[in-house]
Amino acid sequence: MISEFIYKYYIDPIHYDNSYNIVNTLTYAFILLVCTWLIYRWLDSNHISIDREFVYSLIPWIVFGGCLRVVEDTGFIKSDIHVILITPLIYFLIFAIAMPALYGAYVLEKRGVIPSWKRIYFWAGILLSAVTLLFIIWFGLTSAHFDLLVAGTILAMATATTGLLYAIIRYGFRWQYVQDRLYQILIFGHMLDASATSFGIDLHAIPYTEKHVVGSALIDLTGTAFVMFPLKLLVLIPGIYILELYRREGATGIWYLILVAMIMVGLAPGIRDMMRMVLYV
Template sequence: MIREFIYKYYIDPIRYGQPYTLVDTLTYALILLACIWLLYRWFEKNKIIIDRNFVYALIPWVVLGGCLRVVEDTGLITSDLHVFFTTPLIFFLIFAIAFPTLYIANILEKRGTIPSWKKIFGGTGLFLTLITLSFLVWFGITKAHFDILVASRILGIAFGTTAILYAVIKYGFGWKYVQDRLYQMLIFGHMLDASATSYGIDLHSIRYSEQHVVGSALINLTGTAFVMFPLKLIVLIPGIYILELYRREGASGIWYLILLAMIMVGLAPGIRDMVRMVLYV
């Protein structure tokens, strides 16, 4: 019975690309929280300062995760190795590359070999992202489609909705702290995710589908994927408020990690969905 449960809710959805269920969604959320806490404790033990420069250095790795996910969407990986490029295993793949890079760069800084491990770490993530994007552009031009207008439309919706939400929060609610660049990145990441999902399901010539359980249920209920925007508002606005309360209590390190995780779960799928729509895969 346990074996059947594991295959039904964890192994088969990864193997066959099935939509998420409530069971695996909650499981992965708990795993993410546990990983954040364990990483926080490890960083504290090794005296690694978690600040905004740390978050900035990790953003290229978040983008890399979204781009590598598209590599699997192209279908070029025909062996069983393709499962490592699917969610949630791709998070462990990125971690397996990023963590040793971080560790080595931090040691080199302590030895005085390099001036800043964060710059080396972030630069490595950016370099790998550019390589992956170059491959995807090559694939789109030579083997599939490459419609840059799709990206411009999705980005246009994302920037527009980000500006509106930012204005509402800052001037309507009076939350001046939303001027923080990290909060702005958080808003944009989730607006990009909502924009890509809405465009892909309602407007793209290929009708994509929503795999997450809550989003899928609301889309089926309302008949439009643009319901993702109010869904994001329900999560983002209270989330920003609670995050700011948490920061004022002085827990800056864990605050940065939680904020990074929230940026990641919006930005990474948003990047992935937008790029795959540009390539029509």
């Protein structure tokens, strides 16, 4: 009975890359919160500063995760090992690469080998992202499509909606703290996710589908994937408000980590969806 439950709600959706269900969605959300807290405790216990530069150094690794997920979409990996590139396993894979690299760079700085571990860590993420992106470009040019117009359209949608949401929050709600660059990255990441989803389902030549529970239900209810934009508003506006309360209470370390987690769950799938649509896979 228990094994059937596990296969139905956890293993089969990963193995067959099916849509999410309410059970695994809530489970993964809980795991993300727990992991965020554990990472915070580990960083704090090792006296690794969690600051603005720390967040910036992680952004390329989020991009790397989004690009690496596209490698699985290409079907290039034929063996069963491809499942480690499917959510949520890919998050553990990125973690297994990123955390040792982070600690190694930190130790090198402490020993005076390098001047700044965050700078090295940032460029390591850039390098991994570039290598993965080069593979995606190569695959698109040799084995699939590589439609830059798709990327341009999605990025234009994301940029325009980011500007609009920023204006609403900054001038409508008069939340001046949204001028913080990290909040702007957060908004852009989720607008990219919403733009890619909307374009892929409603406008792309290939009929893509939404796999997340809430998004899928709202799309079925409204008949359009552009409902993702108001859904993002319902998440982002109170999310940013609550985040700012944390920061004002002095909990800056956990504020930075929660902010990174929120950026990740928007930017990474946004990049993945956009790039797979560029390839038509």
